Amino acid sequence: MERIVATALQIVDEEGSDALSMRTLAQRLGSGTATLYRHFDNRAALVAHVVDRMFGVVQLDGDELHVLGWQQALRTGAHAMFDALARHRNAAPLLVEQVPVGPNAMALRERCVAVLLDSGFPPRTAAYAYATLARYVLGFAIQMNGPGGATQPDDTPLATVFESVDPSRFPATVTVAGVMPVPIEDEFSFGLELLLSGLAQLRDADPAT
Template sequence: MASEAQRVPGSPAWWASRTPAPAYRRGRPPMDVGRIVDTALKLIDEVGIQALTLRMLADALDSGTATLYRHFDGKDELLALVADRILGEVRVPPEELDGLSWREAVTVAAEAFYGTLCRHPHALSLLAAQVPVGPNGLRARERLITLFLSHGFPVGLAARAFTALGHYVIGFAIQQHGPGTPRPEEQSQLRDYYNALDPDSYPSTTAAADELTSVPLHEEFRFGLDLLLDGLEKVRRNSSQEPEEVRGHARGH
């Protein structure tokens, strides 16, 4: 089973077993992996994941597919590195978080993550395919969980908060910006469709037709994010009060 898991690009076993390419092999000199991955992401942004081929990538690099196969066993391995490359693009300088409440700091981090995903709509499915455990994914996870812990979140709640936040941001980006999602001009068609429904059968939908199709995406994103943070704040307060209640109960006995 372990050997099978290692063959799945992007899995924990694959990342754990991955080693840098040797500095020298026969044939052409090795190519910088970072350059290969950056070029692959650029092509995905232009043509999409399905259209990308190793031949296309090799041509863009002015190289041959044999050179690429010296670094990757196939396209799936390349895509796993592209996914991690996207996570490495999220930048939140520590000084931007200085003096902020946990909620403000998490909002800055979530907005930065969302903004990065919006720049790569054709690659969004890569972030949903597997748990991101590459180098950049691990660093992002460590930073955000540390942020929660530094603001008094218990370890269990910090872990759940991180997971919920990641699911929300990635899910929202995929639904609203992924391939095939309605464009702004199509929203008016959707509004007309809702308005044309039988109001006796769909009274609530027809009443909310304008609101369902007119809220800017960024406002919708922040609304959902604020609801999530409201819930986390409530749970955080309850968890911080519990030890004191337990101690008081113990003293009473």
């Protein structure tokens, strides 16, 4: 099983998520598809194992997260998930196909939600907070690869692109063009801080907390 899932993830890393099929995997392993179906009922079951293997590299200790406090705990968890997806950029679309429910993904979810609950967030808010955080991370992970597995868009400074643009028509854009486009890692961190700040305000405004 371990070799099968590792090979499946290798296919995704090398050829993209669309390339992963029972037939392709069987060919890479030098076996027949019938052998794979003894372990997995269908491709969806295989994908679930591949995704969970990827999340297996995210090492977050529940006790340590509680010591950090909920904001730093979520910040640490988000960056850990983003880093895992960055190492397997082609795997991000697999998370769109289904909600991760493998043991590694469940453990990650459990630890983050537990921190929120123990910090006074009501169950509904804690659930929404983690779901939003997970979707946020996934969205940025997908951005790292464009359609068809292309790399990030050209990072040519917009100041260069807009050299011939009439500043009287787009004055605000020209003003900030020198610092654009924002590196995706910086954009991720900036947006994450906004998300955490919003959650802090929501928590402080809730009379139950």
